Amino acid sequence: MTFTGWLTIFGFAVILTALAMPLGSYMAAVYSGRRTFADRVLGVPERFLYRVLRVDPTQGQDWKAYGRSVILFSLAGWLLLYLILRTQTLWSFTGLNPQGFHSAPWDVTFNTTSSYVTNTNWQYYGGETTMSYFSQMAGLTVQNFVSAATGIAVAVALIRGIVGRSGRSLGNFWQDLVRTVLYVLLPISVVFSLVLISQGTIQTLSTYVTAHGLTGLSQVIALGPVASQEAIKLLGTNGGGFFNVNSAHPFENPTGFTNLVEMLLVLVIPAALVFTYGRMTGSRRQGYAIYTTMMLMFLGAAIVAYVAEAHGSPAQHAAGLHTGVIAGSSGGNMEGKDQRFGIAGSALFDVVTTVTSCGAVNSALESFTGIGGAVPFANLSASEVIFGGVGTGLYSILLYVLLAVFIGGLMVGRTPEYLGKKIEAREIKLTALGILVTPLAALFCTAMAVASSAGRQSISAVAAGGPQAFSETFYAYLSQANNNGSAFAGYTGFVQPVAGNVGSHGITFADLLGGLDMLFARFAPILFALAVAGSLAGKRVSPAGLGTMRTDNPTFVVLLIGVIVLVGALTFFPALLLGPIVQGLTGRLY
Amino acid sequence: MGIKREILTSVVAVLVLTLLLGVAYPLAITGIGQIAFPGNANGQLVYRHGRLVGSDLIGQSFATPVIDPRTGRIQTHDGIPVTTPDPRYFQTRPSGTTPPDNAAATTFANYGPNSRITERAIAANIRAYISLNGPYYPGGLTAARVPVDAADTSASGIDPDISIANADIQAHRVATVRHLPLAEVLRLVRTYTGGRGLGFVGNRTVNVLELNLALDRVSGGNR
Numbered sequence: 001m002t003f004t005g006w007l008t009i010f011g012f013a014v015i016l017t018a019l020a021m022p023l024g025s026y027m028a029a030v031y032s033g034r035r036t037f038a039d040r041v042l043g044v045p046e047r048f049l050y051r052v053l054r055v056d057p058t059q060g061q062d063w064k065a066y067g068r069s070v071i072l073f074s075l076a077g078w079l080l081l082y083l084i085l086r087t088q089t090l091w092s093f094t095g096l097n098p099q100g101f102h103s104a105p106w107d108v109t110f111n112t113t114s115s116y117v118t119n120t121n122w123q124y125y126g127g128e129t130t131m132s133y134f135s136q137m138a139g140l141t142v143q144n145f146v147s148a149a150t151g152i153a154v155a156v157a158l159i160r161g162i163v164g165r166s167g168r169s170l171g172n173f174w175q176d177l178v179r180t181v182l183y184v185l186l187p188i189s190v191v192f193s194l195v196l197i198s199q200g201t202i203q204t205l206s207t208y209v210t211a212h213g214l215t216g217l218s219q220v221i222a223l224g225p226v227a228s229q230e231a232i233k234l235l236g237t238n239g240g241g242f243f244n245v246n247s248a249h250p251f252e253n254p255t256g257f258t259n260l261v262e263m264l265l266v267l268v269i270p271a272a273l274v275f276t277y278g279r280m281t282g283s284r285r286q287g288y289a290i291y292t293t294m295m296l297m298f299l300g301a302a303i304v305a306y307v308a309e310a311h312g313s314p315a316q317h318a319a320g321l322h323t324g325v326i327a328g329s330s331g332g333n334m335e336g337k338d339q340r341f342g343i344a345g346s347a348l349f350d351v352v353t354t355v356t357s358c359g360a361v362n363s364a365l366e367s368f369t370g371i372g373g374a375v376p377f378a379n380l381s382a383s384e385v386i387f388g389g390v391g392t393g394l395y396s397i398l399l400y401v402l403l404a405v406f407i408g409g410l411m412v413g414r415t416p417e418y419l420g421k422k423i424e425a426r427e428i429k430l431t432a433l434g435i436l437v438t439p440l441a442a443l444f445c446t447a448m449a450v451a452s453s454a455g456r457q458s459i460s461a462v463a464a465g466g467p468q469a470f471s472e473t474f475y476a477y478l479s480q481a482n483n484n485g486s487a488f489a490g491y492t493g494f495v496q497p498v499a500g501n502v503g504s505h506g507i508t509f510a511d512l513l514g515g516l517d518m519l520f521a522r523f524a525p526i527l528f529a530l531a532v533a534g535s536l537a538g539k540r541v542s543p544a545g546l547g548t549m550r551t552d553n554p555t556f557v558v559l560l561i562g563v564i565v566l567v568g569a570l571t572f573f574p575a576l577l578l579g580p581i582v583q584g585l586t587g588r589l590y
Numbered sequence: 591m592g593i594k595r596e597i598l599t600s601v602v603a604v605l606v607l608t609l610l611l612g613v614a615y616p617l618a619i620t621g622i623g624q625i626a627f628p629g630n631a632n633g634q635l636v637y638r639h640g641r642l643v644g645s646d647l648i649g650q651s652f653a654t655p656v657i658d659p660r661t662g663r664i665q666t667h668d669g670i671p672v673t674t675p676d677p678r679y680f681q682t683r684p685s686g687t688t689p690p691d692n693a694a695a696t697t698f699a700n701y702g703p704n705s706r707i708t709e710r711a712i713a714a715n716i717r718a719y720i721s722l723n724g725p726y727y728p729g730g731l732t733a734a735r736v737p738v739d740a741a742d743t744s745a746s747g748i749d750p751d752i753s754i755a756n757a758d759i760q761a762h763r764v765a766t767v768r769h770l771p772l773a774e775v776l777r778l779v780r781t782y783t784g785g786r787g788l789g790f791v792g793n794r795t796v797n798v799l800e801l802n803l804a805l806d807r808v809s810g811g812n813r
Contacts, residue, residue, distance in 0.1 A: 004790045011790065052606055053599050069596065076600040080608065129695050138612035145611045146604075174599065181607065186615065193619045194626070200647060203623035203631045208694060211635070211644040214802055215654045215676045220694035221645055223633055227623060228616040245696040248745035250647035251633060255784075256792020312738075313703035319712035320733030321741055328755030330793055334742040335708065336698055339683065339751040340784075342793035346745075363745045364698035373703070460700055468702035490700040499695055589706045 001310040002330050005344030009302050012263060012348060013295065019268050024275025024287070030183045031156045031176065032280060042182050049178050057178075060169025063534025066157055067527050069173035070150060074117055074523070077146060082113040084139040088132050097132035098207035099500060104130055107506035108494045114515035116140055118522035119147035119238055119389055121359055121485035122476075122514060124492060124506070126244030128222035129499035133205060140240060141229045145189075148236025148269075149180035151391030154526050155273060158395045159280050161533025162419060168537050170530065184269070185235060192265055193231040199261075200254030203227040226251055234265035237389040239359035239485045247349070247362040248338055259345050259362060263352045270356055270387040273394045281419060285552035290397060293560045297386045298355055301375050305347040308372035309333045314587045333372070336364025347372065350486070354379040357389030359485030366463070366472060366488035370584025373471070376486065377580050380478045381572040382564050383438050389483060395529040397564075401551065402431045402532070404563040408549050408556070417548055420541035427535050434528030439571040441521040442481035445513050446474045446575065454509035460490025466590030471579035478572075480514045481521040636799065644799050649748040651691040652679035652802060675722055677767045679802045680752070680760050683739055684715045687747035699743040715741040726763040735759075751795035754783060768809045778804050 029036045050057055061069065084091070088103040103109065108124055115122040116139075127136065153176035160170050197203050204223050211219045226242045230252050233240055243249040253259055274294065278287020310332040312323030325331045332343040341349065346363040353360045354376035365376055379386060385397040402418060406428050409416025416423040449455030450473050458476070463469045472488035479486055493510035497503050550556060623631040634646040644650045653673035655664040665672040670689045675681050685691050686699025701708035716733045719740050724731040737755040752760075757779045765772040782801040786792050 004786060007790045008792075049606065053603050054595070055599060068593075069600075072596055072600040073603060076597075076604045080604050126695060126697065137616045138608055141616060142604075142608045142612040146607055174603070177603070181611070186611070189615070190619065194622060197619075197623040197627045197630055200630050200634060202633045203620050204633070205620060206632070209633075209635065209642060211642045211650070213644055213650045213652070214679060214799075214806065215652050217651055217653065217655070217673070219644060219648070219650050219691065221633065221635075221648055222694045222696075225616050225620055227631075228619040243696050245698060245746045248698075249696055250649075250746060250748065250750055254647050255787055257787025260787055260791045313708075315701070315703055315705060315708035316712060316738070316742070318709045319716060319741070321712065321716070321736065321738055322734040323738055326737070326755055328758055328794075329737040329739065329753040331738055333703070334738040334744075335701055335703075335712070336686075336743060336745050338745045338749045339739050339753060339795050340749075340792050345792045364700055366698070366700040366702060367708075367743075369703045462700055462705065462707050463702055466702075466705065468705060471702075488700070489698050583702070583704045586704065589704055589709055 001307065002325060005306060005310070005330070005342070008344040009306060009348055012260065013299060016264060016267050016271055019264060020271035021275050023268060023272035025279055027184060027272055027276040028279035030179055031276065036183070038183055038187070046178055046182055053174055055172070055174040057172050057175035059172055060167070061172055062168040063161070063170055063530040066170045066173050067530045070154065070526060071523065073177070074150065077143060078113055078117045081116060081139050081143055082109060085109045085113060085135055088135055091132065091134040094134055096134035096137065096205065099132070101130065101132050102501040104494070104501050105504060105506040107508045107511035111493060111511040111515040114518045115485065116143035116240065117147055118483050118518045119151055119236070119357060119392070120480060120483040120518045121233070121238045121240030122480050122487065122518065123240055123485070124494040124511065127242045128224070128244060129496060130501060133224055136229060136242060137225060141232060144229065144232045144236050144238040144240070145181055145185055146177070148185060148238060148390045149177050151389055152180045152269070152273070153177055153391065154529060155391035155394040158398055158529050158533040159277055161537040162398070162421070163281050164537035165541065168534060170533050170537060185232065188235055189231040192235065192261065193227040195261060196227045196230055196258060199258045201227040201230055201258065202251045231265065234262050234358065234360060235269065237266055237270065237356045237358040239353060241360060247360045253362055256340050256345060259341050259349060263349055266352050266356055266358045266360070267387055269390045270393045273391065277394060283552065286419070289552045289557055290401065293557045294386050294397070297382070297561060297564070298351065301355060301379055301386070302348050302351045305351050305372050305375040306344055308369045309343045309347045311369065313369045314589060318589060333367070333369055336367030338363065350376060351379065354484060354486055355384070355386040355388070357384050357392055357483045357485070359479065361486050364489065365486060366468070366490050370580055374576065374580035374584055377475065377478070377576055378568070380482045380484055381568040381576065383435065383568065384482050384484065385564055392483065396525065399431045399434045399529065399532065400564055401560060402427060403435065404556070404560045405549065405551060407563060408559055412549060414547055414549070417542070418551060420544060421536055421539040427532055430528050430532045430535065434525050434532065435567060437524040437528070438481050438521045441517050442478040443571070443575065445477035445481065445517045448513060449473050449477060449510070452509070458491050458493055458507050458510040460492065463490050467579050467582040468590065471583065474575055474579050476514065477517055480517045483518060483522050636803070638803065646797060646799060647750055648693045649682040649685070649691050649744070649750040650799060652676050652681055652798070677722065677763055679805070680757060680764060680798050681722070682798050683744045683749045683752060684742065685747040686743045691748050693748050696747050698745060698747070701743060711743070712741050723759055723763050726766045727759055728762070731759070750799060751797055754794055754796060757796040757801070764805065768805065770809055774808070778808070
């Protein structure tokens with residue numbers, strides 16, 4: 001461990017907070033329909049889009065209508081993306097398939113399509129050997145934007161339900177979608193794709209080039225329109241890499257500085273939304289309480305991961321390596337990490353992308369030490385509420401807040417209330433379902449995969465036997481259920497002998513199970529969250545009295561952390577024991 | 591809204607947003623990027639005597655093919671040419687791609703922390719590093735003195751950088767083989783050592799391709 005390593009972690013937390021607060025206020029204005037400085041420029045395209053879509057943005061939707069719009073829009077997006085990916089060769093006329101790649105098999109495409117539409121970006125394929133530039137741009141990039149916008153829209157709808165004073169309207173999905181894209185995602189993506197290019201991220205439509213190295217070996221270098229996709233991949237907590245090694249690739253993430261920028265891009269909207277929530281509820285302290293909860297859990301995870309990775313792995317020590325800091329090298333477990341990021345930049349990046357549903361990686365999670373690798377597991381086990389995905393994080397933690405309020409109410413023997421609204425049986429049932437469907441999907445799919453020989457086909461050769469095989473299987477379905485998309489990347493659902501997909505085939509079992517896992521665990525919680533919003537929207541607000549449990553003080557922060565940890569531990573502990581904890585507690589090699 | 595109208599809206603929304611976000615946006619960024627930062631946008635490609643030799647950002651293998659003495663042809667193993675590190679050049683980190691430093695099909699090695707396979711891979715990397723650099727290093731090298739980045743596989747498989755400790759050890763070999771004073775090689779190492787982002791993020795790194803190109807300018811390259 002080094003001083004600069006610690007400075008990276010804590011400096012990051014400070015910069016993040018400083019950026020998220022103003023963005024949160026701005027987003028509150030965007031979703032409350034207040035004027036912002038951007039109206040003058042963006043008002044015209046906004047109104048144009050409403051006209052083309054033939055929607056009336058002022059028309060409110062109740063939770064069922066809002067949910068229906070979410071589902072239909074996602075379905076239309078799913079169908080178009082599947083079509084684009086399966087007809088990859090047809091689009092060669094655009095000149096955007098310079099390598100002449102064929103389409104991936106149907107089962108892999110099913111998985112990929114479901115993955116992008118659900119904001120997961122789980123990837124069984126490698127970008128530079130599978131996808132044409134056209135597919136990456138017109139297919140995947142678009143879903144990076146709109147799946148993120150959908151998540152934010154649902155979170156905003158839930159906020160409106162919680163603060164709603166009368167009626168059943170949660171706002172208008174089409175308005176929330178259009179405003180999220182135009183006012184939030186697109187401007188930030190434009191600015192930061194240019195920032196990334198200025199630091200070395202590439203953006204070109206040229207074919208791959210062949211270099212002849214200094215010793216005469218030739219090297220084919222894959223290129224592409226990377227920066228435009230990279231910015232939204234992080235900003236929308238999507239995480240699907242342009243290249244197979246994702247943000248470890250120097251063309252995606254060229255320097256230590258871009259690594260910092262990329263981490264900020266991932267967390268800035270999830271963090272800002274918490275402040276947005278404080279603004280929209282009219283009580284900023286509610287936002288600060290949730291922010292504190294998230295930040296404490298986040299820093300805890302980052303510290304554990306950094307210490308574990310700086311210590312080094314049993315395999316390194318068995319091979320005789322010295323993993324301490326020496327002059328000119330920061331030591332630690334550099335297996336599966338790139339030099340420019342170092343231990344702190346790699347450990348922090350992977351905490352950032354696993355607390356959110358981003359799932360981009362800049363190092364090989366599978367090569368993390370047992371404890372360092374247990375951190376992403378723990379983050380996923382907390383169901384993406386520590387900042388979480390854009391929107392998904394906020395609506396998920398609000399469900400936990402309601403649960404904590406309920407448990408707190410039971411402990412003091414009062415009817416639980418949140419922001420003046422009574423939390424009753426119907427809301428708690430929906431909340432509990434909303435919280436439990438994700439773990440249920442993850443555990444069910446993992447059990448199916450480890451118990452069947454079809455599932456075990458996907459396990460990588462380097463992991464065969466031992467706890468690593470269980471870890472990578474469990475992680476695969478946990479990650480897909482949480483719509484995260486990071487991977488212990490040895491686990492595969494795609495066999496591709498050569499680049500370009502000729503002669504390749506999918507592992508149907510893993511592709512379909514994972515695809516269904518993602519779809520179920522995305523849309524079921526969305527519907528439960530909207531139902532809770534609908535149920536709360538109509539409730540009358542009673543003034544806070546002496547006996548009202550406060551939800552904006554340190555006691556509540558502790559209670560909330562307790563509830564999140566408890567739910568995660570109770571659901572996942574047995575499974576975690578079999579994989580990462582065994583790997584972490586023993587120095588034994590398998 | 592009726593369900594039919596809603597379906598129509600959904601389809602139109604997906605198509606319109608595809609045009610905006612999937613076509614207009616990336617093409618606009620490509621245009622601006624190509625004009626404002628042409629070098630970066632195209633991958634910081636490096637040419638020497640008009641020939642493309644690589645990219646500053648992409649690690650490459652500084653090895654030469656092994657010729658089979660019996661057949662006179664390049665030896666292969668599973669269809670991949672067998673290579674041996676060229677001692678005149680600084681060497682990049684171990685790579686998990688096939689063949690090493692494959693910039694057209696990147697992949698992690700995915701070596702687990704508690705795996706015998708990992709231990710064997712690391713041990714092999716240590717042996718290779720010691721046999722390449724040990725004879726030139728004063729006092730010789732042991733496993734405990736090998737910097738971790740020289741023995742551990744990189745993430746991208748095309749890591750363009752090595753640690754300063756790694757470069758300093760290799761400098762002894764390169765200086766001897768090229769008949770250059772050690773101080774001069776170390777000076778070049780310092781020249782191509784990058785700082786940390788904002789002064790504190792990431793590691794200080796030595797860019798191997800830039801360093802090797804500079805060496806060739808000083809003492810003559812292959813061709």
